[in-house]
Amino acid sequence: MMATAKMQxxxxxxxxxxxxxxxxxxxAWRTLANALGFDISPEQNEQLKGVSRxxxxxxxxxxxxxxxxxxxxxxxxERKNEHYVxxxxxxxxxxxxxxAIALLDALRAAGVRTALGSASKNAELILRNCGLDRYMDxxxxxxxxxxxxxxxxxxxxxxxxxxxxxxxxxxFEDAMAGIVAAKRAGMKAVxxxxxxxxxxxxxxxxxxxxxxxxxxxxxxxxx
Ligand code: B16
Ligand code: MG
Numbered sequence: 001m002m003a004t005a006k007m008q009x010x011x012x013x014x015x016x017x018x019x020x021x022x023x024x025x026x027x028a029w030r031t032l033a034n035a036l037g038f039d040i041s042p043e044q045n046e047q048l049k050g051v052s053r054x055x056x057x058x059x060x061x062x063x064x065x066x067x068x069x070x071x072x073x074x075x076x077x078e079r080k081n082e083h084y085v086x087x088x089x090x091x092x093x094x095x096x097x098x099x100a101i102a103l104l105d106a107l108r109a110a111g112v113r114t115a116l117g118s119a120s121k122n123a124e125l126i127l128r129n130c131g132l133d134r135y136m137d138x139x140x141x142x143x144x145x146x147x148x149x150x151x152x153x154x155x156x157x158x159x160x161x162x163x164x165x166x167x168x169x170x171x172f173e174d175a176m177a178g179i180v181a182a183k184r185a186g187m188k189a190v191x192x193x194x195x196x197x198x199x200x201x202x203x204x205x206x207x208x209x210x211x212x213x214x215x216x217x218x219x220x221x222x223x
Pocket of ligand 2: 013014015016017049050173174175
C-alpha cells in the first residue's frame with residue numbers, strides 16, 4: 001500500500017487571506033485613477049490582487065489609456081503607497097479575517113510549519129500591527145522576490161526557508177495569480193473567496209473559518 005503524503009507546511013498570502021487589506025488597496029488605486037480622470041471596476045480590481053505595486057500601476061494606466069515617463073510612474077506609485085499605508089495604519093483591530101487566528105493556532109499545535117508568501121512590500125508592517133508576526137516561521141514578501149505571482153518564486157522560497165519540499169505544502173490565496181503560482185510550485189492550493197475567480201484551486205472556501213485540519217489533510221489523500 002502506498003503511504004499517504006502528509007501536510008508539513010502552510011503558506012499564506014496576506015492581503016485578502018489573513019487581513020482585510022484588499023479593500024484598502026482598491027480604495028487607494030481608485031483614488032489615484034479618479035485623480036487621473038477614470039475609474040476602476042471591481043472586476044478590474046480582481047485582476048490586481050496579488051500583483052506587485054508597479055505592475056498594478058502599469059495595468060491601471062493602460063486601462064485609462066495614460067502613458068507616462070518612468071519618473072512620473074514612480075511618483076504615482078509612491079503616492080498610492082502613502083495613501084495605502086495611511087489607511088492600513090488606521091485599520092481596526094478586527095482587520096484579521098475570520099478564522100485566521102484559529103487556523104494558525106491549530107497548525108502550530110499540530111507542528112505544521114507556516115510562512116507568509118505575499119507580494120506586498122508592506123507585509124512586515126501589517127503583520128506586526130495585527131499581531132500575526134509571531135505565527136510565521138518565515139516571511140517572504142515583495143521586498144524579497146524578483147518575480148511576481150503567477151511566478152512561483154515567492155512560495156518556493158517560503159518552502160525552502162521552512163525546509164519542506166513543495167509537494168507537502170498548502171498555499172492559501174485570494175488571487176487567481178496566487179493560485180496559479182502555487183500550482184506552478186507543485187503545491188496544493190486553497191482559494192479563499194469566490195470559486196468563479198479561483199478556478200484552478202484544489203479547494204475553495206468562502207473564508208478561513210471553513211478550513212479544518214482534517215479537510216486540509218484530505219487534499220493529500222487524493223490522487
Ligand atoms: P504593496 P498579497 C499584494 O499582496 C496585493 O494583493 C496587491 O493588491 C498589491 O498590489 C501587492 O500586494 C503589492 O502590495 O503595494 O503593499 O507592496 O495579496 O500578495 O499579500
Ligand atoms: Mg492576496
